[in-house]
Amino acid sequence: MIWAGVLLLLGTFTLPVLPYLWASASNDIASLDTVQNNPRANFWRNVRTGTAGYSAVGGPEANVLINNDGQNWRQFRMRLLAPYGSYLMGAVLFTIAIFYALRGPVQHLSNEPKELLLRFSVYQRVVHWFTAILFWILALTGLILLYGRFVLIPLFGSSGFALTASASKEAHNLFGPIFIVALFLLVIEYARDNFYRKGDLSWLIKGGGMLGKHASAGRFNFGEKIWFWLVLLLGTIISFSGIILDFANLNFDRNTLELAHVLHGIAAILFISVSFGHIYLGTIGTKGTLRGMTTGYVEQAWAELHHDKWRPDDGATPEASRVPGAPNE
């Protein structure tokens, strides 16, 4: 609970800062034009700062002749978001690769016969993968929209990319709202076990057991909890900004759309970067974790190593609880 509060506070403090970042980028660009001497320059400069003119076209901002903010937004997208986003995602992948090479997978001592514990119910697994599938559809189509011109045009040529980009945009817009539903279901289902509990901090201090010492954890460790709240935070930002962008025909003004896009892009890049870590730890990073999310069952030895304070609801091996004729109560 405390952690949730901290995160939310952090979020609220950082959110208003983001437009400044964008604005500082745009100031640089605007200042390029100031050394001109042409007498008509002042007129056009005024036009560029948004002086209203007349247009026969209706709709919000139709009378704005030159939208300088649009150019600034474009510069942000091409010069800041795209390159720095790729650096960040690349750095995360690189770090993971180095870590894997040095540390290797975390292994638990498997005992025979394998006692299995139910970690995730059918519904919990379905909701997880529902969100995951949609996340990746959106991440891939989103990345195509942002990086396609750098990566795909050289590969497939521009006419092929036009098709891909159009398709990606439609898919992105279509699956986005479903992702919001998935996110909602996910948060409702998983929130219960993700609030801060005593001992979480010491788990963090011990580096989640990665530093040699065993770190105690309940059903979810502090790292998983942080991921959960990040999913909620980033997911919320992406959802709201996404809805604005998806329904741009609902008469939002340009600045709103630009702000929505900036937030959407930053949150998405962060979301994808962190998800690499989640995927690594859930698959090759720790042995025996993935099966919890596929079959629902984990080995007892796995649970003792990673989640020693977790007690599953039914506490029994699936086989033992399901022997025909076993007493029901």
Next chain:
Amino acid sequence: MSDFILGPFWNFAVIVFTAGVVGRIAMILMCGLSKDLAAARGSSVKGAAGTIARRFFPRKETIRSNRFHIIAGYMFHIGLLALLFFAAPHVQFLKNHLLGFGWPAMPHWAFILSAEIAFAGLILLWLRRVMHPVTRLLTRLDDHLAAWLTFFAMVTGCLALFESFAGLRVLHVLGVELLMIYFPFSNLMHAFTFFLSRGASGARAGRHGVKA
């Protein structure tokens, strides 16, 4: 390539689909059925009609334990039927190429909503299929192929929205053709045979005086 997909391959798909569906149903009926010689307690015709209608809805006793499945099932089927028969390009297509008459298509927002509901339902149902021990045991390759082909046909259709690129439209046609060719050989046939199976059970139950 696109000429082939829109021309000969389309005709081929239509023939396979039509002949296949008719053939499958004929093959089912040719299996025969011995006449029920026991004195009837009720009407088999009423029973058949009743069961065909009633099985569109789950029995109230079963709702609780199957609620996830029921909700996802309705989402997928209602969404898909809305897309199939009320998407503007589909109405146009049926009018121009098949029926000669049309009906009002749904507005764009309704199309998007239907698509999202159908996709959510399809993905959820497929995930339940691979996650639930019961469906894991029952599922065969056929079930996956049917789900994926349906997904492919649906997704290409949505990508071709506004028909801004001919290529995307051709891709959608291809998806539909593959689905149509696969249809008669798979349990996608349930879209037609549910009528037979419900009718058969309903007729028997009706004869026995059971409201099934």
Next chain:
Amino acid sequence: MFSTSTSDPEPDFEKGAVALKQQIDWRIASYFSSCVHCGLCAEACQFYVETGDPRYTPIYKLEPLKKVWRQEYTFFGKMAKALGITKPLSEEDFIDWEDLVYDSCTLCGRCSMVCPVGNDISYMIRKEREGFCAAGYAPDGLKEATKRAVDTGSPMGVTWKALSAQIKHIEKETGLPVPVDIKGAEYLGLLSSLEIMGFPEYISSLTRILHQAGVSWTLSSETFEATNSGIQIGDSRVAAELVERVLKVATDLEVSNIISPECGHAYTAIRWESANLIGKPIPFRVVHIVELLDELQRNGRISTTGKTDVKVTFHDPCNLVRKGGVVEEPRRLLNSVASNFVEMKQHGVMNWCCGGGGGVSANDRASDLRLAAFNIKKRQLDELGVKTLVTACANCRNILEEGIEHNEMDVEVVGLTELVAEYLDPPEAEESGGAP
């Protein structure tokens, strides 16, 4: 002159494969064509619900029959079989599925009520058993019961001698004659061995009620058994033979109606399967005793005085509600003699089976599983907090009593006919008997 496949000790795979193929009619072909493997039938089956074992999913119990259908009636199935991609039906299938087909299915038909595409799964399992039985893969308990039924006329080996001793006792107790071999009677009464040996109060109740109603009826000393192991094990020839015995005495005694006793599958056998088993309509009306009593009561031919105010509930025998549409009749009867009749949450066509139908009660190796399946019934009873459970099937009654005893519950099981007889207006000045 008459030999059954069940007396054949050697398993015969070929016979089973042929028999399975013969079962496929258009009904079954449409069922398999429609099945999308949604698994909704699992939650309708108490063996699945109580054990959580996915193998008990009703449609999964039909894999062998489905395999035959797929490989004989579908394009890809035929092709895959021809190319050797899929394994053809083999002895293994019979071995692996025998317990699913016999031990974990009571043919209760609850799954058939919930399938979204309308598949009648219990109909198919009944058919599938024909193949298993022909191949020789059926539980020993059921094989033995079937053999006894063919050899002695009763699956429990009850002889006329035993019944006539009971009849003498009942005649003494009720002071009424129990009509036997009366030619030209209106109704032929039948019994189940379980009633003769375990619940003879049914016979005395029947005698008293029909006496009061002035119904002309008779038992037959030649064939008195109504149950039919043939339809439980899935041997149509045995089933037909057993049914023919009943029809023969009905013809000989020139009756026009046959009364099925308080037994579920006997009702199904004589009421619904008999004509189909012998291949021609039967010239008799068949009624379950509950139907007859309801009819007599509505016609004012039986009258009762007083009602029990004990809280009672009714366990619907599956064969009555889901195979015979007898839902309202027992409730009208029960309400006429009980003032505090309460329904279980799931009742009527959606009742939960006792766990011992469809031959499971005769199958000793299934007893643990059967008791697990009973747990759902236990919960239903616990929820209501009733101490008296009324039913209209001797087999249900027997299984319910076993489950109640096993779980050390304080519930008494009563037959509906007995309960009605208990409140029957006293005839002349006779001592009332037949209390359970």
